[in-house]
Amino acid sequence: MSLFRKQWTPREADEWTVHDFVASVLAMASYVLVAVGVAGALLLRLWGFVALGAGIICIILMYLVIDPKLKAMSEAFAKRQRQYLDDIDKTTRWER
Amino acid sequence: MPACTMALVEFAYLDWCWVAIFILVMITCGVIFYRLGKRSESEFFLAGRDLPWWLPATSIYATHTATDTPMWITGVIYKYGMRGVWFPFFCAWCAVSSFVSARIFRRSLAMSQAEWQNLRYSGLGSELLRGWLAGWQTFMNMFVLAWVSAAMGKVGTYLFAWPHWVGLVAFTAICAIYVLSAGYWGVIMADFQQGLIAFLVITIVCCWGIYEAGGPTAIVQKLQALGEGWRLNPFHFDKEFPFAWFITLFIMATVGGIGMGNFIDWYPEAQRIQSARTVRDASYSIYAGGLATLFRNGFWVVAILAFYVMFPNITSQTEYEMGWYRLAFEYMPMGMIGVFFAAILAIHLSTISTHLNLGALYATRDLYHHYVNPNASQRRLVQVGRINTILLLIGCFVLGLTMKQITEWLIFALWLQAAGIWIPSILQVVWWRFNSWAYLSAWVANLVMSWLVVWVLPALGLIPKLPEYQQFWLLAVLVAVVYLPITFLTKPDDMDHLVRYYVMARPWGFWGPVRREAIGRGLIEPNADRSQ
Numbered sequence: 001m002s003l004f005r006k007q008w009t010p011r012e013a014d015e016w017t018v019h020d021f022v023a024s025v026l027a028m029a030s031y032v033l034v035a036v037g038v039a040g041a042l043l044l045r046l047w048g049f050v051a052l053g054a055g056i057i058c059i060i061l062m063y064l065v066i067d068p069k070l071k072a073m074s075e076a077f078a079k080r081q082r083q084y085l086d087d088i089d090k091t092t093r094w095e096r
Numbered sequence: 097m098p099a100c101t102m103a104l105v106e107f108a109y110l111d112w113c114w115v116a117i118f119i120l121v122m123i124t125c126g127v128i129f130y131r132l133g134k135r136s137e138s139e140f141f142l143a144g145r146d147l148p149w150w151l152p153a154t155s156i157y158a159t160h161t162a163t164d165t166p167m168w169i170t171g172v173i174y175k176y177g178m179r180g181v182w183f184p185f186f187c188a189w190c191a192v193s194s195f196v197s198a199r200i201f202r203r204s205l206a207m208s209q210a211e212w213q214n215l216r217y218s219g220l221g222s223e224l225l226r227g228w229l230a231g232w233q234t235f236m237n238m239f240v241l242a243w244v245s246a247a248m249g250k251v252g253t254y255l256f257a258w259p260h261w262v263g264l265v266a267f268t269a270i271c272a273i274y275v276l277s278a279g280y281w282g283v284i285m286a287d288f289q290q291g292l293i294a295f296l297v298i299t300i301v302c303c304w305g306i307y308e309a310g311g312p313t314a315i316v317q318k319l320q321a322l323g324e325g326w327r328l329n330p331f332h333f334d335k336e337f338p339f340a341w342f343i344t345l346f347i348m349a350t351v352g353g354i355g356m357g358n359f360i361d362w363y364p365e366a367q368r369i370q371s372a373r374t375v376r377d378a379s380y381s382i383y384a385g386g387l388a389t390l391f392r393n394g395f396w397v398v399a400i401l402a403f404y405v406m407f408p409n410i411t412s413q414t415e416y417e418m419g420w421y422r423l424a425f426e427y428m429p430m431g432m433i434g435v436f437f438a439a440i441l442a443i444h445l446s447t448i449s450t451h452l453n454l455g456a457l458y459a460t461r462d463l464y465h466h467y468v469n470p471n472a473s474q475r476r477l478v479q480v481g482r483i484n485t486i487l488l489l490i491g492c493f494v495l496g497l498t499m500k501q502i503t504e505w506l507i508f509a510l511w512l513q514a515a516g517i518w519i520p521s522i523l524q525v526v527w528w529r530f531n532s533w534a535y536l537s538a539w540v541a542n543l544v545m546s547w548l549v550v551w552v553l554p555a556l557g558l559i560p561k562l563p564e565y566q567q568f569w570l571l572a573v574l575v576a577v578v579y580l581p582i583t584f585l586t587k588p589d590d591m592d593h594l595v596r597y598y599v600m601a602r603p604w605g606f607w608g609p610v611r612r613e614a615i616g617r618g619l620i621e622p623n624a625d626r627s628q
Contacts, residue, residue, distance in 0.1 A: 011621060016604045020195050027191035027383060028350055031390055035181055035188075036330045038394025043328065043401075044312045059387075066195060067376075074374035077203060084205055084600050091215065091596060093470060 010076030111434025126274025156385025177327025190386025192353025221532025237455030516542025526605025
């Protein structure tokens with residue numbers, strides 16, 4: 001399965017796949033790199049600029065990996081949301 | 097901060113103008129969105145679940161920035177150098193959460209974490225959990241309000257020699273105007289401008305501080321000349337900051353993003369996640385909010401290093417914690433100090449507005465609507481939301497004016513919430529067999545064990561006073577000894593209930609039996625299995 005897959009059916013997007021794992025890893029990597037990269041770059045350290053650049057690349061990769069899947073999942077879920085909201089009130093009602 | 101009778105700063109006419117304009121703009125926000133906020137309970141507490149990702153994202157950033165945040169971060173950077181950046185790194189739970197717990201929570205459609213307990217678990221245990229979390233969160237939000245308001249009272253005393261109660265009451269009361277008017281709409285719109293103002297001013301003050309210290313190169317050279325070059329290394333580990341501390345913080349941030357309720361920040365963020373228009377907006381809002389927070393921390397780190405090279409010999413924690421504020425008040429030009437004070441107000445009001453509305457959400461949705469009056473009209477629920485906001489406000493004033501050593505109590509209260517239930521908060525998301533009694537027992541065990549481990553046993557000399565990261569792991573193990581047997585000794589939650597939750601939220605983890613049941617009932621198409 002391609003990491004940069006662009007087409008997802010709603011059913012496929014609902015499932016947990018390697019894309020979610022990769023996006024989470026890239027998200028955490030971008031946080032670490034930005035946290036130290038901003039400080040390093042402000043001090044004009046070479047490693048700071050490298051870390052910040054790597055952090056930005058991680059953000060772009062994360063977006064390319066996960067966005068098509070998130071879009072497909074969101075559109076499908078939005079259509080079912082009204083029905084689910086009605087069900088919640090019945091499911092969690094205290095006076096049953 | 098020491099109380100003083102002399103004002104630290106003198107405001108020019110222009111400074112007061114900035115403050116007045118800022119307050120006016122914020123209150124106007126409340127008036128503008130009054131009509132939207134009063135439409136329903138969902139509008140008053142979630143802005144109708146229709147916000148684009150960047151609005152909750154700015155709110156998440158603003159919420160992660162409280163009046164005491166600069167003091168705390170200044171303290172750890174001044175003491176530990178650049179490696180101190182890992183102390184506030186726990187907010188990185190937002191990274192993993194963006195694509196795991198935020199997605200699951202948004203799909204559950206729960207208005208609050210307490211309501212989620214009702215959706216995830218069934219039966220009496222679920223009701224007990226919802227009631228407990230609702231009560232705990234109502235109180236905790238009032239507690240945080242009191243703490244933050246008291247901090248503002250101290251700032252007022254420190255800067256203008258005002259009596260303590262003036263700073264405590266005045267700004268929190270101003271904030272209450274727009275929270276009462278427009279509910280979450282007022283919070284989110286004010287947070288947007290407050291977040292932008294705070295971000296901009298923090299950046300300006302940090303750059304100003306770096307300039308005053310002679311610029312980036314001079315800071316590096318001065319640190320090396322002082323024999324403090326290690327302060328430039330974010331991965332410098334020694335006895336004072338051992339690798340075990342770093343790993344604990346890193347694991348907490350990474351794995352914590354899978355769970356719900358692991359961190360005190362989860363509760364306001366859950367409200368923002370649920371207010372996002374779609375699952376995609378929810379994911380991006382929490383990711384971007386966390387990223388902006390860490391970006392800001394990077395600026396703070398360098399500004400505090402600048403402060404360190406200017407004042408390297410401060411030994412009093414109370415004194416060096418004020419370092420970033422000193423950079424602003426002692427070095428910013430006249431006329432800009434008012435802008436800086438407006439930014440402090442922005443930071444303060446964003447925290448206050450969040451907790452006022454959040455506390456009222458738990459009191460209204462989870463206590464009043466769920467237990468007292470399930471048939472209440474939307475109009476009535478908004479009224480009760482406003483009444484609860486006023487009650488929280490009064491409670492916060494009483495607590496804030498009467499409590500003295502609140503910081504210690506707050507840290508303990510946060511610790512209570514974090515350590516022992518950290519793993520159970522993950523298990524409840526990823527493991528179908530983990531039931532309400534297990535989670536409830538983890539809470540009770542954590543309440544008892546944290547008192548024992550943190551205070552009672554060290555006071556009796558039975559165990560040494562442990563560093564916080566060792567307390568964390570010890571509590572995690574001790575509480576597990578209670579909830580794991582209870583998980584297996586009690587029945588799983590009702591399968592019908594679990595299937596309903598699974599089909600809607602699609603949780604990640606060990607949900608095999610529930611998934612098979614959902615497929616068997618035709619609620620999930622079997623061929624979806626093949627894509628896993």
